[in-house]
Amino acid sequence: MTERGDSRGFSPSVAAIFPLPLTAFERYMLLDDSPGYPMVFALSARLSGEIDRRIFESCFDEVLLRHPLLCALVDRSARRGPVWVLAEKLKPIIDWGPVGAAVASPNGEAIDLGTEAGLRAWVRQGNGAAEVTLQFHHACCDGGGSLRFLGHLLAEYAARTSPAGQKPSPWPANPASLLERGRFMADAAAIEGKAGRIKTAWSGLRDAARWLGRRPASLCPDVSSPANHAAPALFLETHRHVFEESETKMFLQAASRQRATVNDLLLRDFFLTVRQWNAEQSPGSADRWIRIAAPFKLKTAADADMPAANGVSYNFLTRRESECVDHPEFLRGMSRENDPATRFRRGRSFLRGFGLMERIPGAIPLFMGQHRCFATAVLSNLGNVGRFFGTLFPVESGKIVAGNLVLEDIYGAPPVRRNTHAAFGIGTYGGRLWITVRRAPSGLSADGVRRLLEMYADRLLGGNQMPR
Known part of the structure; x- marks a missing residue:
């Protein structure tokens, strides 16, 4: 679910890191993706309280600017392989409806990252309760990343609806760090040294032989x-x-x-x-x-x-x-x-x-x-x-409080x-x-x-x- 509109308003520092080459895992998710077996997953959050639609949509747009891979497309035409490009005129939107209304997409579960951003969102609410469903393409983020996005979204909403002194403090999201998202491979190689890399290579070959056999x-x-x-x-x-x-x-x-x-x-x-x-x-x-x-x-x-x-x-x-x-x-x-x-x-x-x-x-x-x-x-x-939310929320009976909302349940x-x-x-x-x-x-x-x-x-x- 996307719509074409004005520029997304990304800062020059965020725009400067794009086009961004895909990592090995992202390329794997992209290649393993097919209409019959799409590499997508969903996150569902059930809340008590009534979501203020105007505030929530404004928070959604604001938080997207901190998570640029969720509003980016994949350009497969680059010589050195596929790259992420910002979809500045294509933004995910929220599908609103009453409790019980179907959660669906006209395109089915599959998300074509060449034409659609890798995030879809639905809100169904009524009678003092709401359910937020978020669908992600796995090339964009993993389960922890999806929870980080939801945590920032609830934190931004809480910051605008909580009384003074009860507003949560989200940890910052630094888009420039996306340049380092494959760093663990290089860091490990540097720590191992030459002898360690040889040992790891032999172990890897042994694991591969077992895996294939x-x-x-x-x-x-x-x-x-x-x-x-x-x-x-x-x-x-x-x-x-x-x-x-x-x-x-x-x-x-x-x-x-x-x-x-x-x-x-x-x-x-x-x-x-x-x-x-x-x-x-x-x-x-x-x-x-x-x-x-x-x-x-x-x-x-x-x-x-x-x-x-x-x-x-x-x-x-x-x-x-x-x-x-x-x-x-x-x-x-x-x-x-x-x-x-x-x-x-x-x-x-x-x-x-x-x-x-x-x-x-x-x-x-x-x-x-x-x-x-x-x-x-x-x-x-x-x-x-809760450890992925990147925010310290007030807690009541073991459940986080985000402004006028209480997160009652969450799963994916x-x-x-x-x-x-x-x-x-x-x-x-x-x-x-x-x-x-x-x-x-x-x-x-x-x-x-x-x-x-x-x-x-x-x-x-x-x-x-x-x-x-």
């Missing part, structure tokens, strides 16, 4: 609703399970008791759930590989002032179905592979490998072919979503790639852990993906001694 199986379609009979996914269709505060506390205690991180437990139980699902839908094939793609943050505290952008890569964890057993050694294996140093090395190797393949004629179409399954499923854990889910039939998102807000899942346009039915979600939630509850 272990062809993961897709999630099996649910037998009760075969893929060719499953209804296509609805616009931004997302299913969710929310744990109670007491259950969330017990889960955190379970991680501490087992000397593991929360992410370790989430990954272990996800592998066990996928194995159980595949065994129920297609028994007798325990030698299949299961691969979980786990996005993680590469950005550091030095990037605190960076606007909405991408600062992530993937950690791919792979196991035979027969290896996925509820045993302490399996959890220890998750911990080893989820170790920050291992995760960072693998994430860099993935981006470096993609960059190398871009230089080899024909390598990218082969690597990203329509029939290649990169991962059985995606599991993206944001953790406490990652995009689904071809041949990866489900993508799960995890986060916490207000002391409650939530899990979301999105399904592919075909493969799993809505009922099937809900059963898969509840199967995962039940395992997290029962496997970690979390009574209902």
Whole structure:
């Protein structure tokens, strides 16, 4: 949803950094994008209180100036590869409607970054409540970046509607820092030195050989609703399970008791759930590989002032179905592979490998072919979503207050790639852990993906001694 109008009013210092070359991850998101499997994701925020439309729209336009990649287009005609260009006469607009009105776009979920900015927005409100839905193209930003934008938007709104002395103080967003958004690659190389780079290169080659040699199986379609009979996914269709505060506390205690991180437990139980699902839908094939793609943050505290952008890569964890057993050694294996140093090395190797393949004629179409399954499923854990807001808000009963609004609930889910039939998102807000899942346009039915979600939630509850 965009409209053509006057200049966006970007400062000369912001305009000076464009055209801006795409990073390796941004190019990957762009190449993996297709009308049937768009690389887009949504963020939904439910608020109590009535949004002042005039003030909110003014804040929306103001905050966009601090996050220029959300109102930029991709120019593919540049000799050295695609670049971001400011869409000064093309701005995202907000679609307003009453509670219950459909959230949709005439173009479907896909966003063509050659003609449309990578942000869409809807507000549905009435009876003292509102829901804000934001859709982002993943080439523009990651989940953390989307939360940074929303945090700045709510902070700007609060600054104009809060009583004196209760206005939040957002951390600044420095658009010039976008020039450094791929810096972690260079910084790591400088720290390693020559010997370290050689060791990392060998580790990367070993990881790549394993990655290519272990062809993961897709999630099996649910037998009760075969893929060719499953209804296509609805616009931004997302299913969710929310744990109670007491259950969330017990889960955190379970991680501490087992000397593991929360992410370790989430990954272990996800592998066990996928194995159980595949065994129920297609028994007798325990030698299949299961691969979980786990996005993680590469950005550091030095990037605190960076606007909405991408600062992530993937950690791919792979196991035979027969290896996925509820045993302490399996959890220890998750911990080893989820170790920050291992995760960072693998994430860099993935981006470096993609960059190398871009230089080899024909390598990218082969690597990203329509029939290649990169991962059985995606599991993206944001953790406490409030840490991304970039603002210190007043809090009431664990929920942030933005002027006359209270953020009651918030959730999102990652995009689904071809041949990866489900993508799960995890986060916490207000002391409650939530899990979301999105399904592919075909493969799993809505009922099937809900059963898969509840199967995962039940395992997290029962496997970690979390009574209902």
